[in-house]
Amino acid sequence: MTGAIFDIVLCLLILAVALAAILGRDLFGSVVFFIVYGLLVALAWTRLGAVDVALAEAAIGAGLTGVLLVGAVARLRRGGVVEPTPPRPLARGAQMGICVLAAGLVGAAIAGLDPDAAGLTATVAQNLEASGVGNPVTAVLLNFRGYDTLLETVVLLVVLIGVWSLAEDRYWGGRPGLRQHAKPGGVLATYGRFLPPLGLLAGVYVVWAGTDQPGGAFQGGTILAAVWLLVAMAGLVDAPPVTARRLRLTIVAGPALFLAVAVAGIFMGGFLHLPPEHAKQLIQTIEAGLALSIAATLALLVAGPPQRGAR
Amino acid sequence: MTGLDTATLFAWCGAGLIGIGLYGFLANRHMLRRLVAFNVVGSGIFLVFGASGARRADLGPDPVPQALIITGIVVALATTALLVALVIRYADLAGRATLPEDEPGDDGKE
Structure with missing residues (x-):
């Protein structure tokens, strides 16, 4: 109750x-x-x-x-x-009507769902052992529907190229975002030094635990990205120039590793096929590589296009 | 309230969020506000989808929708990042954060 x-x-x-x-x-x-x-x-x-x-x-x-x-x-x-003038909620009756109707239709569709539909839970549970991992969500993400995740990492890369391509010509090859300065001894500067060790530990743990418990490369990679953003906002590190070779290798490493494993699968049964006896090691390797690349890509997406010279 | 389980309740909450987000998308002209609305619609759809897959209490939440939703959350962030960059670039060039066709009288400038 x-x-x-x-x-x-x-x-x-x-x-x-x-x-x-x-x-x-x-x-x-x-x-x-x-x-x-x-x-x-x-x-x-x-x-x-x-x-x-x-x-x-x-x-x-x-x-x-x-x-x-x-x-x-x-x-x-x-x-x-x-800012433009704020919306006038009461003068927008027609728009409200459309939205109430849309929500009502979705609600009616929910009410009409078969209450006993079992979905795919049982199918996933039956095949969980062959997936190599104990967390069914990770099994779906990296094994049963691996192509979703592979393409998703490519989407992240394409979006990063899109964000960078919005840079002004004179800043191309420069560093993303603005140089941050925090008051020495202030809250941001203090947390910028105090939280990263804990954040790194939490991020790596969430990636590692993701094979058998809730977590995984995306959640853990995001924590790692947040650690870097915090340190950058505290003015302790500066973003690397977008043309830096090491940065680009970091971004591409995860998707490249995933693609290599996927192609190697062709010789063992099919594209993206993970042989059950090696599935756990392969998934952990892919997740480690993905976490690194996802962390770098997400941090750079938040930092935005290059906005100042390379110097 | 007979027969109303947790999953159906949250699915209806998701339906409500779709309506609220859609309204924000129609009524707001500032593009960042539309971006907030876009994210509210998105998480409403995720909630409908995920909660629909969690209605069987004996089986637990379905992992397949969960995996698709995690993918969706990441793609929504990527979309938001690209759109934020576009809005800022547009505002730098045009001096405003609203589209010209959305301006009946004033154009958002002072």
Whole structure:
């Protein structure tokens, strides 16, 4: 009973915070509400028992997306961009009607779902042993539906190329983002030195644990990216130039390793086929490489296009 | 409230989020606000999808939707990053963060 009340309150809170993020008068306030929203949705995922998704939502959906949006708001303010007049909720009856209708249709579709549909849970459980890992979500991500994940890492690469290609010509080959300066002894500078060891430990642990428990390359890689972003914001390290060879190798290493394993599979049964007796080692190798590349790529996506000279 | 299980409750919450996000997308003209709305619609869809796969309490949440949602969350971040970079570049060049066709009277400038 307590659980049911908690769930209902959580749902109402999620809807209220989403409304605040959409309708807030101040753009910065909206972004802060969006971050809170992401954390509440992560809580909802734990209530559903989907801990892997909760980790991804908290780290990526709330964390990195939040940093990205806060940075964008600050950047637009610095550029003197004025906000347009805020929306007038009451004068928008027709739009509201459409949205209520859309939500109602989705709700009706949910009500019409077969209550006994078993989905693929049992099929995954039956084949879990052959996948080489104990966490069914990791088994789906890196073995049963490995092509999704392989293509996803390529999407990240393509998006990074897209972000970099928005650089002004004079900054090409330069460093992403602006040079950060933090007050020595201030909160940011102190945390920039204090948190990285813990963050690195947590990130590597989440990647390592992902084979048998909730976690994996994406969640762990995001924590590692956040560690680097924190140190960069504290002004302790500077972003490397986008043309640096080591940086590019780091970005490509994970997807290249994954692709190499996938192609090697052709000789053992098919593209992306992982032989069950070596599946665990192969998945751990791919995850380690992916975590490194994902960390670098996500951090660079948040840092943005090159904005200053290489020097 | 008979028969309302946790999963169905969160799936309906997801349906509500799709509606709220869609409204934000239609009503807001500032492109960063639209980006926030885009992310609310996205997580609403994920919640509908994931909660639908978690309705059988005896089986636990279905790992296949979970894996697809994790992929979706990463792709949503990548999309957001590219769009943020586009909005900032556009604002640098145009001096505003709204599209011209969205401007009935004022154009967002002072």
